[in-house]
Amino acid sequence: MYDYHVHSLYSDGGRFGAMLEAAADAGVSALGFADHCNLSPDPDRRRERARYARTFDLTHERRREALAAVREETELTVFDAVEVDYEPGAEEAIADFLADAGFDYTLGSVHYVGDRYVFPWGSFADASEAERRAFVDDYYETVVSLIDSELFDIAAHVDIVESHPHLSGFTTCEHAEMVADAFERSRTVPELNAGRFEDDDKPASFHPEGRVFEMLLDRGVEFTLGSDAHRPEDFAERIPALRERAERYGLDPVCPL
Numbered sequence: 001m002y003d004y005h006v007h008s009l010y011s012d013g014g015r016f017g018a019m020l021e022a023a024a025d026a027g028v029s030a031l032g033f034a035d036h037c038n039l040s041p042d043p044d045r046r047r048e049r050a051r052y053a054r055t056f057d058l059t060h061e062r063r064r065e066a067l068a069a070v071r072e073e074t075e076l077t078v079f080d081a082v083e084v085d086y087e088p089g090a091e092e093a094i095a096d097f098l099a100d101a102g103f104d105y106t107l108g109s110v111h112y113v114g115d116r117y118v119f120p121w122g123s124f125a126d127a128s129e130a131e132r133r134a135f136v137d138d139y140y141e142t143v144v145s146l147i148d149s150e151l152f153d154i155a156a157h158v159d160i161v162e163s164h165p166h167l168s169g170f171t172t173c174e175h176a177e178m179v180a181d182a183f184e185r186s187r188t189v190p191e192l193n194a195g196r197f198e199d200d201d202k203p204a205s206f207h208p209e210g211r212v213f214e215m216l217l218d219r220g221v222e223f224t225l226g227s228d229a230h231r232p233e234d235f236a237e238r239i240p241a242l243r244e245r246a247e248r249y250g251l252d253p254v255c256p257l
């Protein structure tokens with residue numbers, strides 16, 4: 001069981017020792033730390049990245065030193081990865097950073113579109129149905145740009161709008177097809193992500209789920225597995241759930257390295 005997507009205290013996750021111990025207890029044999037990083041040139045995003053602990057471009061070398069020490073003390077295989085906020089227009093900055101940093105592998109995520117956040121959860125409570133629909137359209141177009149950019153090994157939680165209480169249900173077959181077409185022509189693979197597993201108030205337990213998941217299965221697109229654990233206690237339920245889902249759908253998880 002390889003878990004390619006967890007967070008450490010170099011962004012908004014837990015301590016290495018506690019994360020590794022909990023992962024091992026859940027049956028994980030290899031763990032990839034993929035801390036958040038935002039490289040947007042937009043002044044508003046620049047201000048927000050500190051608030052949301054997305055300044056990993058400034059600290060990744062320190063984490064690399066920490067991981068070297070951590071590897072001496074654990075039986076688990078430990079990967080040095082990153083989860084970058086994808087934003088059209090930031091491609092050059094992202095490419096330069098990734099080429100320079102030399103991670104074991106990279107994840108790209110769409111967490112916001114324009115100045116509206118899907119995650120951390122932006123509010124769409126006052127948005128009309130047409131506005132929500134338009135946002136979800138923009139979201140999937142941005143996911144396709146992420147995949148087409150070829151910047152990343154893994155595209156994280158590609159239908160995260162389905163976890164949003166005000167955006168779920170707007171994913172269409174056309175969206176699912178766009179995403180599947182993009183994966184078919186790209187080196188980037190999607191992940192099966194269990195980041196919302198315990199949240200009973202969230203409409204989706206996994207990403208992708210529903211239409212996008214079915215379309216990708218249909219096309220024979222391969223997946224990596226990621227718990228998206230931020231706290232040690234996240235592993236106990238998410239790891240068996242990921243394993244069970246992979247088995248149920250006959251997925252043979254791929255290695256992004």
Ligand SMILES: [Zn+2]
Pocket residue numbers: 083109111156157
């Ligand atoms: Zn994410």
Ligand SMILES: [Zn+2]
Pocket residue numbers: 005007083228
């Ligand atoms: Zn994450």
